[in-house]
Amino acid sequence: MGAWLGSRRELPACPQPAAPPTHEQQHDQSRRLEYSIPSSPTMGTALKTWELENAVQLVDPTKDALYNYSASAQKSINEAHPWRTDPHYFTSVRISAVALLKMVMHARSGGSLEVMGLMLGKIEAHTFVVTDAFRLPVEGTETRVNAQDEANEYMVEFLQRAREQGQCDNAVGWYHSHPGYGCWLSGIDVNTQKTQQMFQDPFCAIVIDPDRTVSAGKVEIGAFRTYSTEYVEAKDKAGGASKSRSGGTDSDGFQTIPLGKIEDFGAHANHYYSLQVSHYKSSLDAKLLEALWNKYWVQTLSSSPLISNREYGTKQISDLARKTQQESANGKRFKGGQSYHAGATADKNQLSKLGAAGSKIAREEDMGLLAAKVKTQVFNLNGTESEPEPEPESERVVEEKAKVMESQEVEMKS
Structure with a gap:
């Protein structure tokens, strides 16, 4: 992953949010969205299976604090910046189901090439809350992806347009794919993440393996934060080593890391640590998920x-x-x-x-x-009816077969 750094251009102030809708208005909006989305029993079953495999939790509408953005609260925690004194301040990442599905589909569309995107959200106590994600126009290879000036301009323009439309979430991290070789940070990824934490902290890195996701039926994902150079040097002098534990891989990477990647994996394993990843959704997200799923569920049935x-x-x-x-x-x-x-x-x-x-x-x-x-x-893809299962043999037939086998054994011994 090539090093990149987004512009720090001042974004316009986010417009004041309108009054929250009443319960009746939320119900009407949900009903209108429900009628506008064609559905089927097969599609619903596939979607439920995906949600269960990835432990997507439904947020209580009455306690829907994850979706309430407070500019003053974000400003307060950014000014306090407790992560500067505690290298392990962040311990978890919560990703909305819609953002997760967007990232997975983007990673899968890249095939064997790496892709890259940005995540929007906010910061809570020790946790990154990711509410949305969008892809970046970058050039990728099978082992790295480089974000040039075009991607930086696109990122700034996207964030500015999002604020104009009332989406006040800030950029809280970046994601990229590792097709077929697990969720961890390479040496280039570590340098990229260190640069982001130096200039745009708080910031986290997400890695998705689309190939293992397809094979396992569950999203293979990992979230990481890097240590500062001073912290790593101090740990090395003290004789300790902080190794990351990425989802689906062992600490030494022998089991699931390809042989050609083990050296790169082990050389930088003490420069970062992993965060716990969980997923959530709201009642409105459920309808949006159905809209996204409705576009691809036929491909799921028709592909192997x-x-x-x-x-x-x-x-x-x-x-x-x-x-x-x-x-x-x-x-x-x-x-x-x-x-x-x-x-x-x-x-x-x-x-x-x-x-x-x-x-x-x-x-x-x-x-x-x-x-x-x-x-x-x-x-019934072969065009023929399935053959009926044979009826179980009666006890008399079983006894006769046993007698025949015994007589044959006696003859062979004699």
Whole structure:
């Protein structure tokens, strides 16, 4: 991820919000939106499954504080800036379901190329609250994405137009994708995030893996904050190391990090830490989610993760094979030297991780095959009726077969 820095141009003041709508007005708005969105039982089931997999929580309308933006409260916490004295001040990120779906669809649209965007929201005690997200016009490759002047101008223009329309949320972070190699920060990502925290703090970094999201059926996401250079140097002198723990990966990255990325992962693991990620939605978000889901649910039924994600599956199997060969060579080397007993425990741990990685790949493939089988049975894709299941054999038939088998065994022995 190339280093970038948005302009600090002063944005126009946010217009004063109108009086909150009454309960009757909210009900009428929800009903109008409900009638304007075509729905189906299949679409509703798929949406509910996605919400359950990602633990999306419904915010109580009577306690809907997450959506109430207070400019004075944000100004007060920014002036106090407690995160400057406490490197671990922020511990969690709460992302709205609509923002999450936008980021995932953007990451998936990039294919094998990295994409990048910005997140809007506010700051609460020890928590980033993300209410919305938008993509940036950037040029990406399979390993990095660079934001140039065009992206900075677009970002400033977007924030200015949003404020003119009454969306007063500030930029609280950036997101980008890691197609197929997990949620963590590379060396370039660490430098980018440090720059943002230096000039635009509070700021967080979100990483999404679209390939693993498709294979697992659950959003593979990680949120991170970096340490200052002084803090890292002090920790190194004290003999401690602060390693990040990203979602879906081990601390050393052996299980799910590709072999070609492990070195970059381990070289910068003590420069940042991970935040806990949770998701939420409101009653109005539920209608917006239906509108977004209605556009793509047909593709979900007509596509198979085994086909759409087969390149990722092939890479996973090849990477596991290379790791297995490497571990086999290491085992032979240990066995011939004096360090055999010392390396036996570490070798066993690595083999157990390889076994877990293989089981994970097998589960994902089984899920894809099961989904294809269910679609075939539901929609009768082969154009023929399913064959009836054979009736269970009677006890008399079972006894006769047992007698025949016993007689055959006696003849063979004789």
